[in-house]
Amino acid sequence: MATTEDATTTKAPWYAGVNRYQWLVLAIASAGWIFDAFEGQIFNITREQMLGELLGANGDPGAIRRWGDSFLAVFLLGGTLGGVVFGSLADKFGRKPTMAATVLFYSIFSGLTYFATELWHVAALRFLVALGVGGEWAVAAALVAEVFPARARAHASGIFHATSVLGTWTAAIVGLLVGSQWRYAYLVGIAPALLVLWVRSSLVEPESWRRAGESGQKLGSFKELWGDPRWRYPALGGVAMAAIGLGTFWGVTVAGQDLARERLIRDGVSREEASAKSKFAYGVVETAGGGLGLLCFGPLAARLGRKPAFALMLICSVLIVPITCYAPRNYTQLLAILPLFGFFTLSTHAGFALYFPELFPDRLRATGTGVCFNGGRLLAAPILWFSGEIKNQPGIGLQAAVAGLGLLFLVGLAVLWFMPETKGRPLPE
Template sequence: MNSSSRAIGETLPRKTTLNREQIIGFWAAWSGWTLDGMDSVIFALVLVPALKELLPLSGFAATPSVIGLAGSLMFALFLVGWGFSYIWGPLADRFGRVRVLAATTVFYAVFTGLAAISHNVWELAIFRFLAGVGVGGEWALAGTYVAEAWPEDRRRAGAGYLQTGYYAGFFLASALNYTIGTRYGWRVMFLCGLFPVVVALYTMLKVREPRKWQRTHGDAPAAVPSKRPLRDIFSRPYRQRTIVNSVLVTIAILGLWGGSIYLPTAVIQLAERQGIDAITAIKLASATTAIFSIGTIIGCLVLPFLADRFGRRPTLAAYYATAALFLVAGFGWAFYLQAGLVPFMILAFFIGLGGGNAAMYALWLPEQYPTSIRATAFAFSTSIGRFFAAGVSLCLGVAVNHFGTLGVPVALTASLFIVGIITLRWAMETRGAPLPD
């Protein structure tokens, strides 16, 4: 190596090497978040066959409009359960990230698996609600864990890597549905949701609490743990950022929930319109969900670098604009083409790319709060919007039932991203700031 190449090499910043504990902890958190994503999207993939079987057993006709309305009610209940998952945040601030993270994983896995034994829509609804309570906690606790466990110069990229797990779960669920679901049916798909219990046990046995949390909860804590973290996130220093963060996450949820959840149903309808048989239509729905997931994973991986280069607020605005544009193009235009299946499948990739905005919250929210209330703030901001999303899900179901189409109602949800871009004016820019103690 000559002197000039050595000089160049010496000026390049070197990233801190991750130790074994940080690597094991990340993969445990990532695996849990991946299986969380798998469990969340299973119902979207099996909605039609599950409701076709259970609605008649519950005294209802399994017509397309009833399936659409019942599906919306199920999604709403799942979101309400997710909304209640903010309870995991204060528990994690008090008892530790790892133990509570494992508990959330067991919680959502067990109730996803129990959905396989549903005898009617009422039982399925209860199981979906309870699964939602566990699913929501995973995001907040996994994001908090990685932010606190990884070194400062790598935690932003770690947030992007972590968020890919949720959409890798979409891809995994799609692959399972393509192979197992089409052959063995929807009940076996729900049974696959029991696998996260293994990850929970591994987490409990192998992963240690982050040192930042230990410093506030050890024998001689460097900071006093908060006794009322939920109250503290609305105290004077944090009130505005908590409200703004909650609004931004809510808008992201509302704007993309309909697009991602109704994606398989839209593909099935497009395929049937073109004379494609039912089994092939289900496979195409799974393939499109996988395409959407690939787009989202790429968006998540790129986001941390854009956020460090241009700032948190401009980057999130660009992602919001991308999601809005392609939601309108996919559901407002391609869905109504006579041969719109292929254009819709292509646009699903770009809808997913905009959906990569989810990685921003795992990166950005931990930067705005101290360790003593970080998990509570993260859990609250990412959960409270689910109650509003439940209302939007119901409204979407009513709109789809009323208009006899899901294209325009879903496309209209893109307008919410404009509200998000305006709200960013009051958000806290943290580019270049270290994680608070």
């Protein structure tokens, strides 16, 4: 049974007492999330080449950006459905078979993108990939929270989510290697299917989930999730928090690549060179800062509490966005700021992996976690559409649009006010 012991109440390091199987669970969950991130980011890295080819003569920069943001919105919608459905299935039938199914789902449909020749092909395949991506995160986040002891949970969950940086780096490297031959990047997306063998051979169902099933409780019930105010209000707040996090990720954090590209073009660099350098700026430099932010969130939440850690990072995000948009006078200066931009604007995503599983009981943990994070994708989709529209308005410009979208972090602070603090509390049963 979970205890209220916290990593800050003992002098022993947080990882003291963590056994081999718990490390194995973290490794498997992280591997799945790394490939999740790859599947999501490979489109962002290659979309200029992909959409330029598929749009043909109509492939001007404005059209590419507009279609790119539209397909990202489709991805968010697919992730919503996948997270909700697969999260419930994980509570009903177990973590192990559901995780294997989600990995197969996003691997197969990513590989099929190699054959896309029409825009609707891309839309359909991105939706199907997102089904698996959304589902895998919900299952993995719940599994890590259930397996690790209370005093190590914040750190382990932070590490789990921070490994997404490896997926982004992999996508950036693959994107640079394939260049204009974007189709080959999606063939790499088939590789995660091998992870299924590891999942099937190594994982066992958590004891807490088995106890919930043996007690005769109804597992993965949406009726209970929304009907019981103990779970309904945290779920609604979690959805709102995730919507702000995901909306600002795709509208603000990812825009670091666009800011770098525009900066280089204004400095007289050719579009081809600007495209390659902007991939490096976002996929490597900014993402390095983002990864550090994700790693730091767990220890910060363990020390300060979940809500204070979120609040601190949201306030810093509000401040760093306009600085990143307007302070740099050249590409080198922008490169110096991008790690801080990534650090603050991305850090709270590790908090979602830690915080959401702590809000729900064993019988609803994957369901509630999936609803929060992936329900947030649904609300983030209009933000993404609005982001694409405002960034293409001639009278506004990219810098002003991104700076304006950064004010959404203030909305996140308002939502946070109404959420419960879970530091030091046992997982609900």
